[in-house]
Amino acid sequence: MKNFIPGAAMAVALSLSVSVPAFADLRVFACEPEWGALSEEIGGDHVDIYTATTGGQDPHHIQARPSLISRARRADILICTGATLEIGWLPQVVRQAANRNIAEGQPGYFEATSVVTMLEVPSSVDRSQGDVHAPGNPHIQTNPHNIALVARALGQRFIELDPANASVYQARLADFLQRWDAALLRWEAEAAPLHGLPVVTQHQSWIYLEDWLGLDRVAVLESQPGVPPSSGHLAEVVSTLQDQPARMVIRAAYEDDRPTHFIAERLGIPAVELPFTVGGNDAADDLFGLYDETLRRLLAAAAQE
């Protein structure tokens, strides 16, 4: 047993050498980059943000890693998409973090999907349908109107949790919404040519984008959500699309690129990789960049004949 004690002591010493971060008024644990970016817009210097996933990661499939648990331990507020998107890891992180601020039902537990209108809410759920989300499709960040709704609710929540800085949050929120509304006008004007455009998507990630831009989704490459497309199903999609042509095939940056390239080559239509969230590619470096880049890529693909 003598051998074991130095090992433990070493582990403790190692851990204590880690420095404590600079002081901030609110510690934010953001499950996805879009909510980290939004917290930054509203909180500025008054928030210390940890973003649990990167723009290159699939938020459905994350492990309850030690780093997430230690960050959740000290968070004042947890900002996640919700609607069971993070069901595979977040409950474990929250339970192990033993932080009552971020327990479900507390002001420090914030689900973005709680303040928007959910689309594709299934009337029944069964695992034979693949990765279905009972509360509806959770990928709400692909419609910028949802970002504005979440911003308002989140600003309110920051004020509740940190009333000392209420005026700062209020002002930053107002400023953000003003810039956002201006951007919305611009985006919607730019996106006019996309209205009614028939598209194919790899995963059902884009319903809110389709809804916003009036895109017409004619097929999905995954036969069931989250189930990788089989070659048989892809062949079916190809034959569907021969009758009902689509103008492009869309996937998120983190997804396997083979199915979209297969379809794109077969049908001679562009395969479009969209950032999906902040950090999904270099140009999508903040929320404004995310939509600028998304529209730029869609418009470029739509311009191809």
Place this chain on the structure above:
Amino acid sequence: MRHLLNAAALAGLTSIASPAFADDDLSSIRAEIDAMRSEYQSRISELENRLAEAETRAANAEATANSARTAVAAIPPAATVAPRAMPVSSASRTADNAFNPGISVVLNGQYAASSEDPDGAGVSGFALDEEAGRPERGFNLGESEIVLTANIDPSLYGNLTFALTPEGEAEVEEAYIQTTALGGGVTLRGGRLFSGIGYLNEVHGHNWSFSDQPLPYRALLGGQYGDDGVQLRWLAPLDQYVEFGAELYKGDSFPAGGAANGGTGTQAVWVRTGGDIGDSSSWLASASYMNAGADDRDIDGSSFTGDETLGILSLVYKWAPGGNRREQNLTLSGEYFFDTMEGEFDAVPISLDRSGWYAQGVYQFRRRWSVGLRYAALTPDSVPAALAGSVFDADGVDPWAATALLEFDTSEFGRLRAQFTHDETGPVANDEFRLQYTVIYGPHSAHRY
């Protein structure tokens, strides 16, 4: 309702939170909250009245569908005040099952073939627990599990796991309550639970990387240590993950026995740390110590009274490109075990120093397909002449086993495995082949790291 809860929670929070508040700030906030509360209260009762009215109207509605439609149409805009209040309250009023626990089922079955008869097969130099033997030949149901979990109230969480053995018996594998709201990084768990020592000890069978536990777990912990007791965890408030655990158990499970020490026969402590290396890699390391008292523990008809102490050093490393485990990932892990046994074996003084280790890797090389390799070995101690021929006499054998695995996942919830093990844990080598399925259905909690 949500806003109301938030307001109430905020009221609670202000009493403990930020030192920045002055007293008048507090009272003005309280006043605001009170105002909000009464406002929401009145809006909600108004809503409830309108809903009741609407329902009456709809029910009585000889008065035509039209009037009912208008009544219902009147509800949505008002309902936006508290979007979640309506569905929740109406559901809980009507559904008796609204608070049912999450119930999930693990089914597991296998086919096993082995070159030597598994019946009574042991590990030279080690006394095995009855559950740590080799699988029976042929088709076996394997161990199925029924897991029931739920929040009990705002401060407690409960978990009950039944293990259904191939013999058709139901055992309580885990049955514990756990605090959820102590705060300060402290979690208290009590009941019957798996100890947090080592890396694999508290991992349920359906979540093991191989079909069976590595040799040191089988030989030194009877597979895994679970007992009746309490566990205290504390997560340090650091960016680096550091967690401490202290546990106290009755001492009724292998390698303890007879609930020594007035029913507190087993004590354990552990510390864990871990983190990320870039986006693609993460790791977890831990050191654990357990002392298991034995009071007349039965070992194949003989009796052992004394203490078995166990130290475990564990290291786990996981890799996935960019942190996306879907297509490819790699998990490497290894643990080293130090074991000492001091006491009397059938009235003969005994003092053994033994050790063991394993190293394993599982590589998912494409979506759904994984391969794994594991090597495990044990080092027995030499025994005095008085114990020659006893279960602790390894007779010159240094037990080891090597395992290869091929796995196919139908989804996150179903998998098929083929596993081959060559083991030289006894005087005669044994080759074992298993085909196994494991499936999970129902709402199943997210797994640990």
